[in-house]
Amino acid sequence: MRLQNKVALVTGAGAGIGEATARRFAEEGAVVIITDINILAAEAVAEQINASGGKAQARLQDVTDEALWDHVVQDIVSSHGSLDVLVNNAGIALIGSVEDGTLEDWRTTQAVNGESVFMGTRAAIAVMKERGGSIINISSIEGMVGEPGVAAYNYSKGGVRIFTKSAALHCAKEGYPIRINSVHPGFILTAMVEEGIGSMPEAVQLEMSERMEREIPLRTMGEPLDIANGCLFLACDESKYMTGSELVIDGGYTCH
Numbered sequence: 001m002r003l004q005n006k007v008a009l010v011t012g013a014g015a016g017i018g019e020a021t022a023r024r025f026a027e028e029g030a031v032v033i034i035t036d037i038n039i040l041a042a043e044a045v046a047e048q049i050n051a052s053g054g055k056a057q058a059r060l061q062d063v064t065d066e067a068l069w070d071h072v073v074q075d076i077v078s079s080h081g082s083l084d085v086l087v088n089n090a091g092i093a094l095i096g097s098v099e100d101g102t103l104e105d106w107r108t109t110q111a112v113n114g115e116s117v118f119m120g121t122r123a124a125i126a127v128m129k130e131r132g133g134s135i136i137n138i139s140s141i142e143g144m145v146g147e148p149g150v151a152a153y154n155y156s157k158g159g160v161r162i163f164t165k166s167a168a169l170h171c172a173k174e175g176y177p178i179r180i181n182s183v184h185p186g187f188i189l190t191a192m193v194e195e196g197i198g199s200m201p202e203a204v205q206l207e208m209s210e211r212m213e214r215e216i217p218l219r220t221m222g223e224p225l226d227i228a229n230g231c232l233f234l235a236c237d238e239s240k241y242m243t244g245s246e247l248v249i250d251g252g253y254t255c256h
Contacts, residue, residue: 001028001029002028002029002232002235002236002237002238003025003028003029003030003084003085003232003235003236004028004029004030005029006025006029006030006031006084006085006235007030007031007033007076007080007081007082007083007084007085008022008025008030008031008032008033008083008084008085008086008087008235009032009033009035009072009073009076009083009085009086009087009124010022010025010032010033010034010035010087010089011035011036011061011063011087011088011089011090011116011120012035012036012037012063012089012090012091013032013034013035013036013042013045013087013089014034014036014038014040014041014042014044014045015036015038015041015045015190015191016188016190016191016224017089017138017185017188017190017224017227017228018034018036018087018089018090019034019045019224020223020224020225020227020228021087021089021224021227021228021231021232022034022045022049022056023045023048023049023054023228024225024228024229024231024232025085025231025232025235026049026054026055026056027054028232028236030055030084030085030235031055031056031057031080032046032049032054032055032056032057033056033057033059033072033076034046034049034056034057034058034059035058035059035060035061035063035072035090036058036060036061036090037060037061037062037063037090039058039059039060042058042059042060043058045058046058059072059075061090063088063090063112063116063119063120064111064112064115064116066119069116069119069120069122069123070123072123073123073124073126073127074127077127082127082131083124083127083128083133084128084131084132084133084134085133085134085135085136085235086120086121086124086133086134086135086136087136087138087231087235088116088117088120088121088135088136088137088138088160089138090112090116091112091113091138091156092108092109092112092113093109093150093153094108094109094150094152094153095149095150096149096150096151096152097148097149097151098151101151101152105152106151106152106155109152109153109155109156110152110155110156110159112156113153113156113157113159113160114156114159114160114163117137117160117163118163120135121135121137121163121167121180124178125167125171125176125178128176128177128178129171129174129176129177129178131177132176132177132178133177133178133179134178134179134180134181134234134235134236134239135167135178135179135180135181136180136181136182136183136231136234136235137160137163137164137180137181137182137183138160138182138183138185138227138231139157139158139160139161139164139182139183139184139246140153140157140184140185141184141185141186141248141250141253141254142154142157142158143156143157143158143159143160143161143182143184144158144161144184144246144248144254145254160182161182161184161246164180164181164182164244164246165244167180168180168181168243168244169244171243172243172244179234179239179240179242179243180243180244181234181239181242181243181244181245181246181247182245182246182247183227183230183231183234183246183247183249184246184247184248184249184250184254185222185226185227185249185250186216186221186222186248186249186250186251186253186254187212187216187221187222187250187251187253188221188222188223188224188226188227189221189222189223189224190224193221215253215256216250216251216252216253217251217252217253217255218251218252219251220251221251222249222250222251226249227249230247230249233247234247
């Protein structure tokens with residue numbers, strides 16, 4: 001029970017990596033606040049966690065809404081006495097290169113993937129700086145290496161990577177007992193990705209499979225649980241000497 005008596009907020013936890021992380025935290029004793037812009041998905045995850053003996057609550061949250069960030073965090077502290085862990089997981093990936101991407105898509109991506117991480121981190125620091133806590137920002141290997149067809153996504157996730165270090169240094173300088181680290185997933189087979197691959201022509205699916213074998217040394221895509229376990233490590237005291245660090249979980253992809 002590595003998170004016993006801890007209160008954790010996981011954004012975008014109605015599906016995928018966020019859902020897996022919320023479930024893993026609950027298994028280790030945390031009270032998990034599941035937020036998502038899709039409240040029905042968040043409620044379904046919370047209900048399943050509670051039915052299996054865990055403790056979870058669902059809340060509607062648009063992570064681009066500054067006022068809502070402060071409301072959600074303050075409400076958690078009022079209801080549970082503290083916020084010990086924040087996982088800034090909510091994110092989007094819109095297709096577009098530097099030539100054909102639109103400014104609208106660019107700004108939407110930065111708002112969801114970048115500005116929300118800033119607002120969430122700021123709100124969490126405000127309530128963690130006396131008691132301490134762990135903030136985990138979900139970046140990506142696309143924040144470390146480039147991909148020609150997702151320029152806005154590359155930019156946003158690279159920003160999360162460096163912002164995490166800046167925030168970690170600030171907390172250390174101020175003497176706040178807060179650790180802030182980033183997680184960099186590789187190619188993860190979420191339900192959404194699986195459905196997307198399944199809808200592709202067979203030839204495209206074959207090409208993707210060959211690419212995975214060629215470029216991922218472990219020759220397979222990861223599972224959401226792989227990332228959730230990494231988040232659990234950063235959330236608990238086992239990682240108490242880590243801040244401003246990058247936890248890469250990618251099957252060896254970035255070794256090239």
